[in-house]
Amino acid sequence: MKMSTKPYNVLIVDDEQYALDGIRYGIDWPALGVEGVFEALDAAEAKDCLRHQPIDLILCDIEMPKTSGLQLLQWVKTNAPEAETVFLTGHADFSYARTALQLGSFDYLLKPVDFADLTKVVVKVLAKIAERRESARFNQVHGHYYKLFQTHKPLLEERFWHDLLSRRISPSPETIGKLIASYELGFHPTCQVIPVLLSVELWQQDIGAKDEDIMEYALRNVASELILGNRPGTVLQDRDGNNWTLFYGESASLPSQEELLGVCSHFIAMCNQYLRCHVSCYVGLDAEFSDLLKTCVNLLEEERLNVSRTNSVLPYGSLKEFAGQQFAVPWVAEIAVLFDLGSRTGVEQRLDDIFGALDAEPSLSVETLLAFFHALVHTLFQAFHRRGLTLHDAFDKYDFADGGAVTRSLPQFKSWCYRVVRIGMDRLLGHGKEASPVMQAITDYINDRLNEDVTREQIAAHVHFNPAYLSRLFKKEAGVSLTDYILSARIDRSKMLLESTRMKISDIAAAVGYDNIPYFSRKFKRMTGVTPQEYRKLQSAR
Known part of the structure; x- marks a missing residue:
């Protein structure tokens, strides 16, 4: 906001003209920052001036006919409360001074006025006004930005x-x-938080990517009304495209699992x-x-593994038995997701967390490290298998030959884990230069069946993915739905x-899946902007 220093008006x-002239010309008003000097011979003229001009300081005689200065x-206190007043009088009567000060007058000077004394008093008054203006400006700026802050608070x-869900901030109590x-x-x-994955x-x-985004926005609004209701919480889409309802508060105030x-x-x-x-709802604890x-x-891992229960409410752990057949160690599920x-940073951060916990474990055993070793090998095998690859496509045959050798110490096991994870991520992601094998498998499946009514569920079954998980993964890697x-x-x-x-237009339509x-x-x-007939004519004319 723009700040400016506004000049003062006096x-x-x-009721005596010579007194008015003396004060007007006896003080160097411009030097004090005063731009406008106005005059009034009685209270009526003064009121009229105050109604039409922004007056900062009133220098007023007390004894005037009809209406006194007091x-x-x-x-003034009611109609121009921002104006400061300094009284001038020819009577050295303390009762005048006391009444003037009780009414809020800034000061009280005796006539004839010494201009040096009056200048000092005016300087003090203007300093007070300047301080009040600065405070008002600050309050105005503060109010302006506080209003903006409150407007943007939901975005914050x-x-x-x-930031929390994408690991951009630490989940420590201090942060x-x-x-x-x-x-x-x-x-x-x-406080406690209950997440619900939508x-x-x-x-x-049949809807396109733009319409899908609009419909997911509508879905989140419905979730806000029907799932969240009046309870404290939020409904949002994270940076990976997952839709969440989050409840937060004291344990006693959170909804029960039954609710x-x-x-x-x-x-x-x-x-x-x-x-x-x-849509399915995966309800957390x-x-x-x-x-x-x-x-x-x-x-997210339960969603990924779920290929049979759709359009359902799935309480936390309801797929635990099936998930347990896939992974023997709980954290491996997170690594797999x-x-x-394709979160290289996320995988390494999760390994940081895991080894931090292992390092702090007083009863850590070789058996525990061996369990982690086999679980990670299994995770890598599954990740490569889903993309039509084998571990031999990326690793030396000795990398997984001897689990006992790499688990002789925690530092040795840690070094091995980081190395194989980085090699695996490099091979699977191809440094972002090549399509992943699973994407290739999806696009090949689609291109081989363009004459069929291919559904998302059929494609998901072909690559052994959950349909919702497949859609997000495809959009993330391909950039389109x-x-x-x-x-x-x-x-x-x-077009080809x-x-x-x-071929007839009707035969071409059938060849690409349209009856x-x-x-x-x-x-x-x-x-394309043209009909098939127009497109063929344009190509023939070239």
Whole structure:
């Protein structure tokens, strides 16, 4: 906001003109920062001036006909309260001074006025006014930015949760406490949080990426109303595209599992009916900030492993038995999810957490390290297998040959873990230069079946992924939604057929999976700007 120093205005009130002239010309007003000097011969003129001019200081005679200076001051207190008053009088009567000061006069000088004394008093008055103005400006600026702060507070809260869930901030009580205080959030660092993962599994109509984003926004609003309700919490989409409902507060104020299952079931029914989508709710248990990320990652892992129960409410641990068959050590589930998300930093940060805990374990044994060794090997095997690779594609045959050798000490095991994880991530991600094998498998599957009505569920089954998890992974790596990719692939194939063959439009439509020719033409024109017939003519003319 722009700050400026506003000049001062002074009103001199006296029933004698020579007195007015003496004060006007006896003081160097511009040197004091005074721009306007106004005069009034009685209280009526003074009131009229105060009604029309912003007066900062009134120099007023007390003894005036009709209305005295003291009576004028009483009027000023109500009608121009920001103006300061200094009284001038020819009577050295203390009762005048006492009444003037009681009414709020700044000072009281005797006539004839010594201009040097009057100048000193004016300087003090103007200093007081300047201080008041500065305070008012500060309050105005503070109020302005506080209003902006309150307006953007929901964004600050969303940023807090984004940073926490993406490991950009430490979940320590000290860090959490500072951010909560800084953002003036409505919870405290020792409260409990219940996460609910909202997994969109199927849109019952053909929608593009933009429409999908809009519908997911609508879904979060429905979740805010039906799941969160009036309880403290938030509904948001994290940086990886996962939709969450987060409850926070004291344990006694949080909803029970039974209540959560009920509201989530109602939410799913409303999404089926009004948003025309299938969605599952993975309901977590209450956790402290330090354990929240672990709980969320476990919910994501349950979603990833779930290929049979759809459009359902899934309490925390309901897929535990199945997950246990895959991973013997709990933290391995988190590593697997971070591998699939391509989060190199996330994997290494999780290893930092794990080895910090192992280092602090007084009863650490070789058997524990061996269990971790085999669990990590299994995780790498599964990650490579899902992408159509084997461990021999990236590792030396000796890397996994002797678990006993790499688990002889914690530092040795730690060095081995970081090395194989980095090699594995480099091979799986290809430094971002090549499509991952799982993406290649997805696109190959789609391109081989462009003449069929390929569904997300069929593709997910082919690569052994949960449909909702597959959609987020595909969009993250390809930059477009699965639906938009299929549409683009079909249009590209039809363009090639229009250019290189004399097939009928109806046959081309059937070859790319469209039985309805007008519908195919509309899709084609939306992507290319022309109809299939117009496109063929344009290509023939070249």
